[in-house]
Amino acid sequence: MTDGSEPRLEDAATLPGVPDEFQRLWTPHRMAYIQAGPEPLREACPFCAAPGKSDPDGLIVARGKTAYVLLNLFPYNSGHLLVCPYRHIGLYDEATPEEIAEIGALTQTAMRVLRQVSRCDGFNIGMNQGAVAGAGVDAHLHQHVVPRWATDANFFPIIAKTKALPQLLGDVRQAVAAAWPAS
Numbered sequence: 001m002t003d004g005s006e007p008r009l010e011d012a013a014t015l016p017g018v019p020d021e022f023q024r025l026w027t028p029h030r031m032a033y034i035q036a037g038p039e040p041l042r043e044a045c046p047f048c049a050a051p052g053k054s055d056p057d058g059l060i061v062a063r064g065k066t067a068y069v070l071l072n073l074f075p076y077n078s079g080h081l082l083v084c085p086y087r088h089i090g091l092y093d094e095a096t097p098e099e100i101a102e103i104g105a106l107t108q109t110a111m112r113v114l115r116q117v118s119r120c121d122g123f124n125i126g127m128n129q130g131a132v133a134g135a136g137v138d139a140h141l142h143q144h145v146v147p148r149w150a151t152d153a154n155f156f157p158i159i160a161k162t163k164a165l166p167q168l169l170g171d172v173r174q175a176v177a178a179a180w181p182a183s
Contacts, residue, residue: 046073047084047140059169061177062109067102069110069180071173072144074136077152078167079118079176081110081145090139091129103143110145113179120147 050058050070059071061081072080083106085099095103107125114120124146128134 045088045137045140047082047137047142048088050084051086055177056170056173059173061113061173062106062180062183064102064106064183066096066099067106069106071169071176073169075165075169076124076144076146077148078165079114079120079147079172081114081176083107083110083143083145085141088139089141092127092141095141107143107145109181113176113181114145114147117175117179118147119149121150122148124148 050060051063051068052058053060055061055063059073060068061071062069066087067083067085069081069083072082083103085095085103087095087099089095092100111123111125114123125144127141127143128136129138129141131138
């Protein structure tokens with residue numbers, strides 16, 4: 001110190017917003033995965049477990065008769081939804097006509113709601129069936145509904161293999177569930 005006083009240690013928590021050379025990407029929702037261990041989804045089917053939880057705990061935004069809609073725990077973009085049958089089936093051709101119809105109707109509603117809530121410009125919609133096709137949970141059929149924006153591509157995924165998600169999962173679930181039409 002130039003004024004002759006003793007140097008004083010400061011707790012970093014008292015210095016929010018003080019700029020330094022580090023850039024930070026805050027992802028508090030990822031702590032659940034860190035605490036769960038390396039393979040939390042291998043012990044039980046998350047799509048069979050989710051309907052038995054409360055909607056907020058299961059990240060469920062809508063429930064139908066044969067299928068339901070929930071947020072993806074590992075989203076590609078904010079608002080990444082999954083449409084799943086309640087039955088534990090792995091492939092689309094194992095679904096009943098009723099399940100197929102409801103998965104389609106829920107997907108259409110998901111698109112309308114996401115367009116309203118997030119003002120997205122488009123969607124990626126699809127199913128990866130089987131581990132060889134890229135399904136993270138290959139034993140339970142699920143359709144992805146991923147909102148896209150004209151400006152959502154940036155250098156993070158390409159250079160840093162990092163996806164910036166501007167909203168917490170709970171906040172997204174609440175907004176989508178609140179906008180979902182009553183059945």
